[in-house]
Amino acid sequence: MRTRWRAALAITAAAFVLAGCSAAENGASTADSAGSARVPAAPQQGTGGTGKTEQGKGTQVTPPQAGATDRKLSRSARIDLTATKVVDVVAQARGIALSAGGYTGQESTADESATLSLAVPADKLDPVLDQLAHLGTAMVKRELNTQDVTEQVVDVEARLTTQRASVARIRALLSQATSVSDITSIESELTSRESTLESLEQQRNSLAGSVAMATVAMSIRSVAAPPPVQEESAGGFLGGLAGGWDAFLTFGGGLLTVLGAIAPFLLIAGPLAWVGWRLNRRRRAARPHPEPTEA
Missing domain, CATH: 1.10.287 (Helix Hairpins)
Structure with missing residues (x-):
């Protein structure tokens, strides 16, 4: 009898222990789920591009990442131009760099081509390139390189x-x-x-x-000047008058050229011809004239 009571008591105690463990586990899981439910969701970027997200009736702004705008950038550029007068373009490029607060480095200038290196403040590189691109007759190539050295x-x-x-x-x-x-x-x-x-x-x-100064490698090549544009001649009376005047000037210029070419010969041959004419005239005057015979 006692043995049965002892077995019943052991079974009852075991049941209470199991019930307590299961209740503790349920309580822990409930607490975890409640805690996780209380964790606010990560802010999501709005569709309007403003970085705000509506949660209920309030808004939350996502702050920018630290150092996202503080990057160290090393910039360099290259520009190739053509010009009729290389020396003039080199002087203009040097003046643009100096006015922007920069300076010139290596430079090699000849009659047909020139190469030079310019250093300008990095924040003024873009306007300086725009000014250099308008020099000369045409821009052949323009390159811009940026390297992140943060x-x-x-x-x-x-x-x-x-x-x-x-x-x-x-x-x-x-x-x-x-x-x-x-x-x-x-x-x-x-x-x-x-x-x-x-x-x-x-x-x-x-x-x-x-980072502070950007470099510009510049190359200039000489080209022939374009031919002048000829204006179309006007028609009608005025056109004919202008054409006749041009022809008269052309003929007069040619005539003066011929006279200028034969003038030295006239200076020598003219006096000689005049002397010869005078001598011939005297000879004819000194000859006796034949008397007329009577029939």
């Missing part, structure tokens, strides 16, 4: 910070060194690390320069 700038800045701390530690060790061997070894290490620091600073300055 990662390089960030990497160099991080390495500079680490290298400066390393140099400071070596200098602290040098101030505490007592023996000659320790001083020599530490100074050698300090020189090496300072050299690396200077190299990193030069890289940073070079990147900063490429």
Whole structure:
């Protein structure tokens, strides 16, 4: 009898334990589901392109990502032109770069062609290219290149910070060194690390320069001047009068040319002919005239 009661009590206790465990699991799952239900949904971009999403009656604005507009860009361009006077175009291009706050680099100018390098502020590159494109007779080619150097700038800045701390530690060790061997070894290490620091600073300055100033490679080629446009002659009386006047001027110019060509000969042959005519006339006057005979 006691054995039966003990078995019944054990079964009842086991049932209570199982019921408690299942209730705890249900409570935990309910709490998880409630917690997840309380998590606000990620904001979605509206169809109007304003970055706002309606949730119930309120609106939420998605902030821009940090550093999305702070990119380090290195820009360069190339432009090829043709011109009748290469030297004049080179001078005009140099003036455009100087007025924009830039300067000229390498330059090679000849009668038939020229090449030069211009450096202008990066934010003024587009208007400078527009001005250069209108120089000369025609623009043959125009190229624009943009390189994102943000990662390089960030990497160099991080390495500079680490290298400066390393140099400071070596200098602290040098101030505490007592023996000659320790001083020599530490100074050698300090020189090496300072050299690396200077190299990193030069890289940073070079990147900063490429971001601040844009380069323009310019090429100019000489071409022959186009023939002048001939105006159509007017018809009618005025056209005939203009044509006759042009013909008269042409004939008169040709006649003057002929007279100018024979004038030296007339200066010599004219006096000689006049002297010969005078002598011939005197001879004829000195000859006796035959008397008429009577029939």
